[in-house]
Amino acid sequence: MTTSGVYAETTSTQQIIRQAMLNIGCLDADEAPGPREYDDCRRMLNMMVSQWMGKSDFAPGLKVWTRKRGYVFLSPKTYQYQLSSFNTQGWTNSFTKMQLMGSVGVGTNIITLTGTVAVGQYIGLVCSDGTLFWTKIATITPTITTVDNLTVSANGGANAYVYTTPAQYPVNIEAAVLRDDQDGDSPLRIMLQSTYDALSNKTDPTNFGDPTSIYYEENLGFTTVYTDVGAAQDVTKYIVLTYMEPVQKFINPTDEPEYPEEWYQAIHFSLSKLIAPMFKKKWTDLLESNRMESMMIARNKSGEKSSLYFQPGVDE
Numbered sequence: 001m002t003t004s005g006v007y008a009e010t011t012s013t014q015q016i017i018r019q020a021m022l023n024i025g026c027l028d029a030d031e032a033p034g035p036r037e038y039d040d041c042r043r044m045l046n047m048m049v050s051q052w053m054g055k056s057d058f059a060p061g062l063k064v065w066t067r068k069r070g071y072v073f074l075s076p077k078t079y080q081y082q083l084s085s086f087n088t089q090g091w092t093n094s095f096t097k098m099q100l101m102g103s104v105g106v107g108t109n110i111i112t113l114t115g116t117v118a119v120g121q122y123i124g125l126v127c128s129d130g131t132l133f134w135t136k137i138a139t140i141t142p143t144i145t146t147v148d149n150l151t152v153s154a155n156g157g158a159n160a161y162v163y164t165t166p167a168q169y170p171v172n173i174e175a176a177v178l179r180d181d182q183d184g185d186s187p188l189r190i191m192l193q194s195t196y197d198a199l200s201n202k203t204d205p206t207n208f209g210d211p212t213s214i215y216y217e218e219n220l221g222f223t224t225v226y227t228d229v230g231a232a233q234d235v236t237k238y239i240v241l242t243y244m245e246p247v248q249k250f251i252n253p254t255d256e257p258e259y260p261e262e263w264y265q266a267i268h269f270s271l272s273k274l275i276a277p278m279f280k281k282k283w284t285d286l287l288e289s290n291r292m293e294s295m296m297i298a299r300n301k302s303g304e305k306s307s308l309y310f311q312p313g314v315d316e
Contacts, residue, residue: 009261014253016264017041020271024281038253044274046249049257049267054171054244065260066247067174068093070167072225072239074211074232076130079203084169084222088122089134090238095163100125104154109138109146117144117162124161127152132161132235159236169223170243173216181236188239189213196226204230210237262301265294 017038021027026037033041054063072081073090083091098115104125117123117137123146124132135148159181176188188211196215201207211227225239248258257267269291276283 009264010256011261011264012253013042013045013250013255013257014038016045016250016257016268016271019268020045020275021279023269023272023287024276024279024283026275026279026281040278041271041275042250044278045267045271048270048274049247049249049259053247063244063247065258066171066244068167068243068245070170070241070243071095072241073124073132073161074227074235074238075132076208076231076233076235077205079205079227079230081225081227082222083167083225085166087166087222088136090124090132090161091166092122092163093165093167095161098160098162100154100156100158100160102156104150106151106153107149109135109149111144111146111160113144113160113162115162118164121162121164122166125150125154126158126160126235127154128158130235137162161238168245169218169221170216170241171218171223171246173214173223173225173241173243175242176214177240178210178212178237179240180234185240186210186212191215191228193217196228199228202226202228202230206230209233211239214239260301263298266291266298269294 014033017033018027020041021033021037022029027033052063053066070083070091070093072083075081075090081091096115098113098117101112101114104111111125117140119137119140121137122134123137124134127133127150129152131152133148133150133152133154135146138145138147173190176190177185178188179185191213193215196202196213207230209229210233211229213228215226215228217224217226225241248255250257257264259267269287272287273283273291
């Protein structure tokens with residue numbers, strides 16, 4: 001037997017759009033979409049995959065390839081945290097924990113750490129007053145300087161949290177834990193809006209402690225997480241979120257879909273249905289049958305596995 005030895009199939013924005021147009025007879029076999037047709041179809045394609053994000057569509061919980069782990073660093077001054085790719089203070093998918101070598105005084109921007117950093121990285125220093133001071137690495141010559149001068153002193157041996165890139169905002173948060181400095185985890189309950197609103201002193205800054213529950217709201221381009229305490233007691237602890245991030249959009253003709261190849265058929269047939277009215281083409285029973293079959297197969301990709309069942313609408 002002679003086989004290809006290839007296990008993955010790829011496609012691109014341009015190929016998806018051309019196939020979608022071929023499906024409904026907008027193109028001949030040797031034709032390619034024109035610039036205006038391509039742009040109109042790409043816009044419809046992005047609208048479609050935006051509706052398919054997270055758990056808001058026909059395949060709830062199945063898009064596990066968008067599942068990420070994110071880290072929210074806490075503050076002794078607030079109960080809410082805005083999470084987005086523009087957040088430069090304490091929201092990331094990956095970080096390195098280091099320690100300060102020697103004390104650092106107020107007004108200083110020269111530090112020494114136990115690990116290796118790079119220019120442009122974000123750094124949070126645990127200060128002597130129990131806060132996190134966030135800044136960026138400015139230079140390494142080899143002395144490390146930060147963009148901002150410290151406004152509070154930091155003691156030698158204090159933790160420093162370093163990361164390169166803020167994470168994308170969560171579309172859905174599936175689980176949360178509070179992790180301590182020894183990597184011990186305590187589960188956090190995810191509250192319903194009504195439960196959070198009923199908390200009496202949730203915004204009181206004197207109501208400080210370790211959070212035991214969170215509530216979150218997705219906004220336009222960011223998600224806000226609220227804790228059940230008015231301020232965090234220990235900033236060496238941080239929240240670990242398991243969440244679904246947005247699906248990447250189609251921008252360039254060569255961009256590949258951020259979907260497994262089992263979804264490719266479902267994508268181009270679904271796009272065909274959306275663009276058919278735009279091209280004044282009839283959507284036939286055969287096309288709908290092909291779309292439904294490909295969608296059914298795609299929906300069974302990476303199905304969730306669970307031994308427990310929860311009743312909808314119950315605040316756990």
